[in-house]
Amino acid sequence: xxxxxxxxxxxxxxxxxxxxxxxxxxxxxxxxxxxxxxxxxxxxxxxxxxxxxxxxxxxxxxxxxxxxxxxxxxxxxxxxxxxxxxxxxxxxxxxxxxxxxxxxxxxxxxxxxxxxxxxxxxxxxxxxxxxxxxxxxxxxxxxxxxxxxxxxxxxxxxxxxxxxxxxxxxxxxxxxxxxxxxxxxxxxxxxxxxxxxxxxxxxxxxxx
Amino acid sequence: xxxxxxxxxxxxxxxxxxxxxxxxxxxxxxxxxxxxxxxxxxxxxxxxxxxxxxxxxxxxxxxxxxxxxxxxxxxxxxxxxxxxxxxxxxxxxxxxxxxxxxxxxxxxxxxxxxxxxxxxxxxxxxxxxxxxxxxxxxxxxxxxxxxxxxxxxxxxxxxxxxxxxxxxxxxxxxxxxxxxxxxxxxxxxxxxxxxxxxxxxxxxxxxx
DNA sequence: CATAACTTTTGACCTATGTCAAATAATCAT
DNA sequence: ATGATTATTTGACATAGGTCAAAAGTTATG
Numbered sequence: 001x002x003x004x005x006x007x008x009x010x011x012x013x014x015x016x017x018x019x020x021x022x023x024x025x026x027x028x029x030x031x032x033x034x035x036x037x038x039x040x041x042x043x044x045x046x047x048x049x050x051x052x053x054x055x056x057x058x059x060x061x062x063x064x065x066x067x068x069x070x071x072x073x074x075x076x077x078x079x080x081x082x083x084x085x086x087x088x089x090x091x092x093x094x095x096x097x098x099x100x101x102x103x104x105x106x107x108x109x110x111x112x113x114x115x116x117x118x119x120x121x122x123x124x125x126x127x128x129x130x131x132x133x134x135x136x137x138x139x140x141x142x143x144x145x146x147x148x149x150x151x152x153x154x155x156x157x158x159x160x161x162x163x164x165x166x167x168x169x170x171x172x173x174x175x176x177x178x179x180x181x182x183x184x185x186x187x188x189x190x191x192x193x194x195x196x197x198x199x200x201x202x203x204x205x206x207x208x
Numbered sequence: 209x210x211x212x213x214x215x216x217x218x219x220x221x222x223x224x225x226x227x228x229x230x231x232x233x234x235x236x237x238x239x240x241x242x243x244x245x246x247x248x249x250x251x252x253x254x255x256x257x258x259x260x261x262x263x264x265x266x267x268x269x270x271x272x273x274x275x276x277x278x279x280x281x282x283x284x285x286x287x288x289x290x291x292x293x294x295x296x297x298x299x300x301x302x303x304x305x306x307x308x309x310x311x312x313x314x315x316x317x318x319x320x321x322x323x324x325x326x327x328x329x330x331x332x333x334x335x336x337x338x339x340x341x342x343x344x345x346x347x348x349x350x351x352x353x354x355x356x357x358x359x360x361x362x363x364x365x366x367x368x369x370x371x372x373x374x375x376x377x378x379x380x381x382x383x384x385x386x387x388x389x390x391x392x393x394x395x396x397x398x399x400x401x402x403x404x405x406x407x408x409x410x411x412x413x414x415x416x
Numbered sequence: 417c418a419t420a421a422c423t424t425t426t427g428a429c430c431t432a433t434g435t436c437a438a439a440t441a442a443t444c445a446t
Numbered sequence: 447a448t449g450a451t452t453a454t455t456t457g458a459c460a461t462a463g464g465t466c467a468a469a470a471g472t473t474a475t476g
Contacts, residue, residue, distance in 0.1 A: 082372060089364065102361040110361075134350070141349035142342070148356045153310045153318075155363045156297065162370035163403030164290060167463070187424065195371030200463055202425055375433070395454065408433055410455050423472065428465105435460075442453070 025070050025123055028095060032146040033139045046129040052116040059114040065103035066127050071096055074120020075181050080111040088193040093181045167196045168204050233278050233331055240354040241347045254337040260324040267322035273311035274335050279304055282328020283389050288319040296401040301389045375404045376412050
């Protein structure tokens with residue numbers, strides 16, 4: 001995803017290749033606002049490095065989501081369980097924020113689990129630290145508004161695509177949206193993201 | 209919809225019945241922030257009453273959307289055209305903001321038209337006035353963040369529902385979401401909103 | 417490296433929803 | 447009201463994608 005507030009929705013901002021130090025994440029903010037020296041310091045103090053191993057559960061749906069993660073390397077997946085099956089809601093790669101949106105913002109449980117599809121490195125920001133930043137840096141409110149706003153179009157696009165395009169078209173659109181990471185995502189997860197069965201997706205790939 | 213910034217997505221906040229004066233819209237803001245006297249004054253000066261007649265085009269997709277509308281009475285519809293057919297994206301009733309999100313925020317054309325399903329009364333707020341408010345009242349930024357945030361869950365729910373529920377289930381969900389206004393919306397518009405054909409929706413209704 | 421444990425593919429058959437066409441019903445303008 | 451539009455229903459048939467089951471490939475683990 002794209003915004004700190006709302007995890008998980010792709011919106012294809014281009015990031016310069018190397019995102020190795022905290023500059024990464026500052027660059028991310030500076031797509032939307034100017035970071036003052038003081039804000040940089042306060043941010044730095046609150047961003048904590050975390051790593052997740054492939055397959056590790058990052059958030060259990062039985063817990064309230066109290067942290068957001070900004071990915072430096074790897075892929076996280078947000079999913080929910082329906083009739084015993086894991087349904088992938090979205091995938092998040094380098095330069096994106098991940099959390100369980102409703103849970104994180106409203107401090108209550110929601111249906112989403114988050115796990116790691118690959119070994120991943122991220123920065124972690126706790127919700128109470130974020131609140132501190134909102135209360136003391138109005139430009140953080142603006143960042144939130146702007147970054148969230150940029151996600152809406154993508155959500156609307158996805159809704160439209162679910163309604164009016166065939167499974168094949170949706171798969172091609174998925175490949176475009178997740179250009180950088182789609183070959184690393186298991187087929188079953190892609191299928192549930194697209195709202196089709198594994199078998200159908202396998203047949204789509206078999207053609208051509 | 210719910211937020212000034214992003215038009216058109218239902219999120220079921222309850223409004224007290226009478227919304228006849230500017231108190232309506234102040235109440236709306238006060239669901240999220242405290243309105244100072246000064247902000248009320250500045251808002252009042254910038255909110256202009258507008259009316260649209262049934263069938264009237266409120267926004268043409270060939271124009272940039274430069275205003276948001278807060279509905280006091282009536283129903284507006286946001287739609288786009290695909291293969292010559294009007295596809296309804298969402299419907300907006302009393303106590304909701306309407307605009308063409310991407311167009312309004314990014315000052316560029318998008319695919320959405322807006323028209324009036326009924327005679328409607330609204331307040332109009334121009335984008336430049338909104339910018340003024342953002343620049344001078346940090347609490348407006350907060351309002352935007354909070355009100356947008358509350359919409360995300362609904363968008364995600366709708367995406368999930370498009371993927372994993374039958375047309376019949378989707379129709380029932382639609383009835384719940386648009387409890388207050390669904391009987392006033394023509395069947396064809398509902399069908400395209402749900403991503404099914406008119407014929408299928410007619411058959412769903414025929415049962416039971 | 418060998419066996420277990422997944423993941424992906426393939427096949428046969430089924431069902432919900434779409435398509436096209438025509439008949440009713442409702443609404444609108446004179 | 448009355449005919450003209452426009453919206454809704456009904457019917458016959460087509461098809462994309464689902465379901466269930468089994469085979470073939472991959473990946474992990476002792």
